[in-house]
Amino acid sequence: MSKIEDVKVLVETGKSKKVAAAVQEALDAGDKAQDILDAMIASMGVVGDKFSAGEIFVPEMLIAAKAMSKGVEVLKPVMAGDGSSSLGTCIMGTVAGDLHDIGKNLVVMMLESAGFDMVDLGVDVSADKFVDAVKENNNVVLVACSGLLTTTMPALKEAVQTIKAAYPGMKVIVGGAPVTQEYANEIGADGYAPDAGSSASKAKEIICA
Amino acid sequence: MLTIRENLLETMKGGNPDRFVKQYEFIDLIMEVPLGVEFNYGQTWKDHWGITWQWPEGQLGMFPVHHDGLAVIQDITEWKKTVTKPVIETSDEAWAPALAHANAVDRKEKFATVFYAPGIFEMTHHLMGMENALMALYEEPEAMQELIDYLTEYELEFAAVMVDKLHPEAILHHDDWGSQISSFVSPDMFEEFFLPAYKKIYKFYKDNGVELIIHHSDSYAANLVPYMIEAGIDIWQGVMNTNNIPELVEKYGEKITFMGGLHSGTVDYPSWEKDVVKKQVEETCKANGHKYFIPCQTSGLPIENFEGVIDYIDECIDEMSKELF
Numbered sequence: 001m002s003k004i005e006d007v008k009v010l011v012e013t014g015k016s017k018k019v020a021a022a023v024q025e026a027l028d029a030g031d032k033a034q035d036i037l038d039a040m041i042a043s044m045g046v047v048g049d050k051f052s053a054g055e056i057f058v059p060e061m062l063i064a065a066k067a068m069s070k071g072v073e074v075l076k077p078v079m080a081g082d083g084s085s086s087l088g089t090c091i092m093g094t095v096a097g098d099l100h101d102i103g104k105n106l107v108v109m110m111l112e113s114a115g116f117d118m119v120d121l122g123v124d125v126s127a128d129k130f131v132d133a134v135k136e137n138n139n140v141v142l143v144a145c146s147g148l149l150t151t152t153m154p155a156l157k158e159a160v161q162t163i164k165a166a167y168p169g170m171k172v173i174v175g176g177a178p179v180t181q182e183y184a185n186e187i188g189a190d191g192y193a194p195d196a197g198s199s200a201s202k203a204k205e206i207i208c209a
Numbered sequence: 210m211l212t213i214r215e216n217l218l219e220t221m222k223g224g225n226p227d228r229f230v231k232q233y234e235f236i237d238l239i240m241e242v243p244l245g246v247e248f249n250y251g252q253t254w255k256d257h258w259g260i261t262w263q264w265p266e267g268q269l270g271m272f273p274v275h276h277d278g279l280a281v282i283q284d285i286t287e288w289k290k291t292v293t294k295p296v297i298e299t300s301d302e303a304w305a306p307a308l309a310h311a312n313a314v315d316r317k318e319k320f321a322t323v324f325y326a327p328g329i330f331e332m333t334h335h336l337m338g339m340e341n342a343l344m345a346l347y348e349e350p351e352a353m354q355e356l357i358d359y360l361t362e363y364e365l366e367f368a369a370v371m372v373d374k375l376h377p378e379a380i381l382h383h384d385d386w387g388s389q390i391s392s393f394v395s396p397d398m399f400e401e402f403f404l405p406a407y408k409k410i411y412k413f414y415k416d417n418g419v420e421l422i423i424h425h426s427d428s429y430a431a432n433l434v435p436y437m438i439e440a441g442i443d444i445w446q447g448v449m450n451t452n453n454i455p456e457l458v459e460k461y462g463e464k465i466t467f468m469g470g471l472h473s474g475t476v477d478y479p480s481w482e483k484d485v486v487k488k489q490v491e492e493t494c495k496a497n498g499h500k501y502f503i504p505c506q507t508s509g510l511p512i513e514n515f516e517g518v519i520d521y522i523d524e525c526i527d528e529m530s531k532e533l534f
């Protein structure tokens with residue numbers, strides 16, 4: 001099995017303590033950093049699909065994401081200055097009045113693994129804070145808003161509309177248990193995904209559209 | 210007409226209830242139990258385990274805080290340094306309000322029911338944050354097992370006092386085990402870490418005169434039902450429609466009763482509408498039937514966020530009883 005294959009298996013099975021060494025070995029064996037990164041991104045794609053399909057659960061996803069980040073740490077110095085692999089910056093937060101963050105954190109991890117530079121604003125984020133964050137960060141291509149309470153769905157709407165008013169071309173993706181595709185359409189969001197597994201492909205689709 | 214209690218028991222054994230059980234009607238909930246759980250609107254405080262809680266003004270409920278070094282457990286391998294069981298109230302004064310309530314329950318109609326929260330799984334994430342708790346199950350399984358044993362020990366000690374003081378007939382025990390579409394942990398992991406704890410806890414209650422174990426988890430958890438049965442749960446309260454309830458009733462009804470079917474988020478919301486609620490009650494009653502099923506909003510307490518919903522749901526259930534019995 002090639003070294004890159006080792007890395008893939010270790011990421012998929014969440015062996016965070018072993019990934020760094022495996023990535024180093026792959027580099028030493030002459031594999032390109034970009035190829036190793038792509039392999040890890042592909043692994044997280046597999047993890048995301050399995051999560052969407054209900055074959056794996058939150059802990060498995062968390063340890064896979066952690067394993068990937070350990071691998072990325074090794075690649076970072078090698079790839080420094082090479083911005084080609086980034087898909088751009090994504091601002092994410094849970095909307096005002098809502099403090100749930102487990103789902104949001106999983107989505108942050110999946111988008112990060114897919115190649116976005118993530119800026120996590122945390123919970124209880126007002127519409128204005130999302131707008132400020134778009135202003136303050138470079139190369140923002142996407143804003144992701146999470147909402148878990150039916151009582152904060154209006155806050156989700158306000159966030160989307162405030163962002164769109166300030167930055168008409170900005171893409172916005174929404175999600176959270178009570179959110180549906182219909183609701184996303186209704187409030188003018190560009191996309192919706194039902195779970196973290198499918199959020200990465202949806203996000204990529206939106207920014208390319 | 211059967212009493213409320215008889216009607217429940219008929220429903221649970223798949224016999225001949227003469228109407229639908231109306232949500233929580235069969236329990237008289239003793240919330241005065243000195244659990245040490247506080248609800249402080251608009252405040253930030255530490256509870257008896259040292260967990261920091263926040264209930265910001267204008268928001269629906271409270272939240273454990275884990276950032277800025279506030280989590281009780283920073284490193285799971287060193288949990289013993291920072292986790293200490295709270296002292297359990299044993300004085301008669303502390304239990305007097307609960308006892309007065311227990312004695313006042315009309316036990317012909319209702320079950321004298323004690324309330325217990327948070328459960329073992331919830332305690333692990335309140336102490337260290339959800340991500341850390343879930344990852345620790347993989348990364349430090351031994352330390353997690355020890356922590357879970359310790360939390361279980363505390364629950365059993367509390368249970369011993371509670372049973373002695375109140376002689377409850379039922380318990381409503383909270384522990385949320387999932388999101389709307391999946392369980393938090395896999396069935397295998399649940400079996401390894403949480404099933405043994407719950408077998409001990411619920412067996413203790415059963416051995417000490419508690420007839421009904423009502424476990425609350427408003428989530429998907431269909432994949433955990435066999436373990437619920439093994440743990441001794443009689444009623445799973447909070448079952449959401451994201452579970453295939455008719456299938457669960459069919460497959461497991463003889464061993465466990467399902468209580469829910471009305472997602473609180475879609476019935477109990479600001480300016481809720483009668484049509485919407487009525488339609489959902491109709492759907493859930495018709496789809497799930499009256500054997501081994503109790504129509505109920507999924508929230509873990511018979512309390513509404515927005516005025517009037519609970520009574521209106523009851524009214525709609527009455528109508529369904531007229532139509533379907």
Ligand code: B12
Pocket residue numbers: 058097098099100101102103104106107144145146147148149150151173174175176177178192193194195196197199268269270271272273339385387388389427428429472473474477507508509
């Ligand atoms: C765990 C939990 C908590 C924990 C949260 C811990 C934390 N750090 O987040 C605690 C105990 C602290 C808590 C507190 C409260 N909670 Co709560 N909580 C839950 C519970 C059980 C699970 C939510 C969860 O974490 N799911 C797991 C994650 C992985 O799933 P998820 O969040 O759905 O996210 C996935 C997808 O939705 C999607 N996604 C999420 N965001 C986004 C964003 C984008 C852009 C995309 C693409 C996708 C996406 O991807 C995620 C991963 O797959 C739910 C019940 C339920 N069955 O959902 C109630 C629930 C959400 N809570 C509820 C309530 C009411 C509260 C409280 C008000 C307290 C109370 N009275 O119970 C407070 C809230 C205070 C506030 N202002 O926010 C209600 C909401 C009802 C309603 N009206 O909508 C629920 C539904 C329970 C209920 N039936 O009563 N809660």
